[in-house]
Amino acid sequence: MDKKNFLELLDKYLNGTATAAEQQLVEDYYQRLSQQGEVQLPAGEENALEQKMLQHIRRGMQPAPAKPLRTLRRVAGIAASLLLLLAALLFLRKEDVTQPPPVAAKQQRVPDIKPGRNVASLTLADGSEILLDDANNGVLASQGATTVIKSKPGQLIYDEGAATVAAASPVYNTITTPYGGQYQVTLEDGTIVWLNAGSSLTFPTVFTGSERTVRLKGEAYFEVAHNTAMPFKVEARGQTVQVLGTKFNIMAYEDEAGVHTTLLHGAVKVIKGSRSRVLKPGEQSRVSGDDISVQEVDLDAALAWKNGYFVFKNEDIGSIMRKIARWYNVTVQFEGQFGRKTFGGKISRNRDIAEVLKTLELTGSIRFRTEEAAGGKAGKITVMY
Structure with a gap:
């Protein structure tokens, strides 16, 4: 499958117009990409790709005039689709990337907090x-x-x-x-x-x-x-x-x-x-x-928790963060006014907390500041509007 056809198939997947067979093809292809490991890009190029993905998502996120809520565009497979699109874009750009010389590892923006x-x-x-x-x-x-x-x-x-x-x-x-x-x-x-x-x-x-x-x-x-x-x-x-x-x-x-x-x-x-x-x-x-x-x-x-997932359906950030706090053993505090914003999506509970928070940040509505646990205490997440 060439790049153009694959990206068209991704667009159908995100639009919800893909057939069952096409959906399965995309998900199978993503599994293969996931097994390849990460593709390292220069910071500027990675940011550009993330912005391109965010613009793609926002095209389907326009709220109805009577309901000023900002939600992810479609519940089914949303969180997985965000990760899927990013992985695919990184993979498809791999041939054009010249690896930079080794440099000192930069500090992680989100500390490594493991799942339950x-x-x-x-x-x-x-x-x-x-x-x-x-x-x-x-x-x-x-x-x-x-x-x-x-x-x-x-x-x-x-x-x-x-x-x-x-x-x-x-x-x-x-x-x-x-x-x-x-x-x-x-x-x-x-x-x-x-x-x-x-x-x-x-x-x-x-x-x-x-x-x-x-x-x-x-x-x-x-x-x-x-x-x-x-x-x-x-x-x-x-x-x-x-x-x-x-x-x-x-x-x-x-x-x-x-x-x-x-x-x-x-x-x-x-x-x-x-x-x-x-x-x-x-x-x-x-x-x-x-x-x-x-x-x-x-x-x-x-029953998502029992089956190994977080599934959010028109759920407010307070409810979402209570679930995250229990599973990752973290405390949560809020900065700013969040109003009636609701979110939707699905992501595995086996993922590190950085991936879960990144998915939520891609809505453009919220940001997170995370502190690792110290001295046997729970880590802390600050939710910022």
Whole structure:
């Protein structure tokens, strides 16, 4: 494919007019480019290419007169497309670039802050704590009738095995992920829970009685093992979600305005005080105070974190930065007035923070100043208008 045809195909990709086959061709080609490594350009030439890309993007970013919001032009694949276009332009200019003589490496504009990883701690019934990322795979502890097993990095299993459960008070454990951490745990009944950063789940090591109840802080995705005789309940920030067997996500961070429950499969009942609502797949409840509202949502956006992405859909910068702060373990402060600006895009959570912030800066609306962590403290990001 020559340069002219490839750039025309890129334009169709960004316009949203490419066929499925053309989209796949562009994405496959980008993967090949990504494996080539970076192409070094003189600073002036690199800046010129970035400006060319920004002008290309802005052509599709003109807001409607009645809505003075500046957003990225299209949600699907936007952030990936920005990186794609830059990589392609750099690659296509490679033949014309004369490499400058080696010089001292210039200071990075954005410090190197790495993404989160599989980090968590497990608090046992006796109060002792196990750092799961440091523990070897295999049996970690015995808790009543269950054996706690680290099956592989990032995964914990509670195995009842052939043991019988004696009638006794439940024994509870708590798994906690810090900012910059995530983890997966399989409960004794077969229910699988994925914990997002800055979250904790408290649960009995064996479910007994007429129901299965766990307590959540933060955010988690549940795939509940079906058991008609023992409904599964999740308590989070004053609300209760009741299910038999289903797949759903609960976001219940204390720094968010409300609790969001998103249903993928099955049915759940969201209970707050004397009020309750039943969700259907594709719906999300939002509990704020004593009110429960329900609306249809984009499931890809609601579950992006679990699938390894940030997905922003008409999202304000405050909400975006809270997600970034949890995953990269940074603190955030703001300078300036941001009004009602919203953003959209998608980018992998496996990327360094510099790439995520660069994507947001390409909107032309905001800038960032980043400070690396020192002395065991979190790094800091300043958002500037």
